[in-house]
Every structure is written in C-alpha cells, then in structure tokens.
Amino acid sequence: MELIHRSIPREFLDVLPDGMKFVHRHGNEFLVVEELRCPNGHSLMSDSVRIHDEPSIGITIHRGESRNRIYIDAFWGSHAKLFDFLIDDTHATMYADAVCPTCSVSLVVHGQCGAAGCDSERRIKLLLPRPGDFISACNRLGCPDHMIVVGGASPAVTALVSEINFFGYGDDEAFQGI
Numbered sequence: 001m002e003l004i005h006r007s008i009p010r011e012f013l014d015v016l017p018d019g020m021k022f023v024h025r026h027g028n029e030f031l032v033v034e035e036l037r038c039p040n041g042h043s044l045m046s047d048s049v050r051i052h053d054e055p056s057i058g059i060t061i062h063r064g065e066s067r068n069r070i071y072i073d074a075f076w077g078s079h080a081k082l083f084d085f086l087i088d089d090t091h092a093t094m095y096a097d098a099v100c101p102t103c104s105v106s107l108v109v110h111g112q113c114g115a116a117g118c119d120s121e122r123r124i125k126l127l128l129p130r131p132g133d134f135i136s137a138c139n140r141l142g143c144p145d146h147m148i149v150v151g152g153a154s155p156a157v158t159a160l161v162s163e164i165n166f167f168g169y170g171d172d173e174a175f176q177g178i
C-alpha cells in the first residue's frame, strides 16, 4: 500500500479543520484524518489498527445477522482498507449499514449520491470535532462518491479537496466509497 501524493489546495490549509492534520512524508505533503466521531461523541479512530503508521478509522458494518469491522486509511486520497470480513461479488450492490462500534448509533443519513449511475439515497456521515464539520460518503459498496464539509471553506475549495479523495477509484477494493 504505497502512498500516492496529490497536491492539496493552499486555500484549504488556511481553514484546516479540527480533526485533520497536515503531514510530511517522503518529501510530500498529505492531509490525514486525526479525529472522527459518532453523533454521541465516541471516537471512531482505532489506535490498535494502524495503516501507514497512523490510527485508522474504524466503523462497524451490519450485514444481515453479522456485524463486521472495517478499518479505513486516515490518509486523505488513499483508499487502503483492512476488513475483518471478506466481501464477495454477490454483495457488490450492497448498501452499508454503518454504526458506531462503541454505542451502535447509526452513522447513516439521508442524502442523494452524486455519482453517475448510483441510485443510493443514503450516506455515511462521520463527524469532525468542530460542530458542522463532517465527512460523508455514499453508503453503496463500491461507489466512489464522498465529500468533506468544513465551515469557513468555500464550496470550490471543499470540492477540490473532495476530488483528492476520488483517487483510487477503479481498484478492486469493494468498499471504495470512503
């Protein structure tokens, strides 16, 4: 899982939200998610599962009767993920029912997907520490749609940052949406 560098809009660094940090690795600059929370305030960061030497984002996915953990790379622009379960092709159009691993509150909200050809009307919403700031992603497995909303950043800047997150689309990981 090699880190691939994408440039970060300078304007975004001026309004860098709480819960995200700016790091240098191998001579390049990256945005890294430092803190995400459920609506009840529990941290979703997993210090025990580290990806690229940073805590990963850990959420629980309900699938039928089973509950499974998924760990997402905190590096913005990387889509490396570790699963504690296997996804097979029969679940290619599954919609992820994501909950907080601590209190099981739903992380899914209503919201139309922006990706062409995707009919999902639900999104996974992960809260940054400052009220009103959040990251959200389409809840359909395999859909690359996702975005960041940060107070003080113009829509044009957040759109640029959200596009960085599209990197990795087309790889064979099943959960590309986050």
Ligand SMILES: [Zn+2]
Binding pocket: 038, 039, 040, 041, 042, 100, 101, 102, 103, 104, 105
């Ligand atoms: Zn919680």
Ligand SMILES: [Zn+2]
Binding pocket: 113, 114, 115, 118, 119, 120, 138, 139, 140, 143, 144, 145
């Ligand atoms: Zn979608």
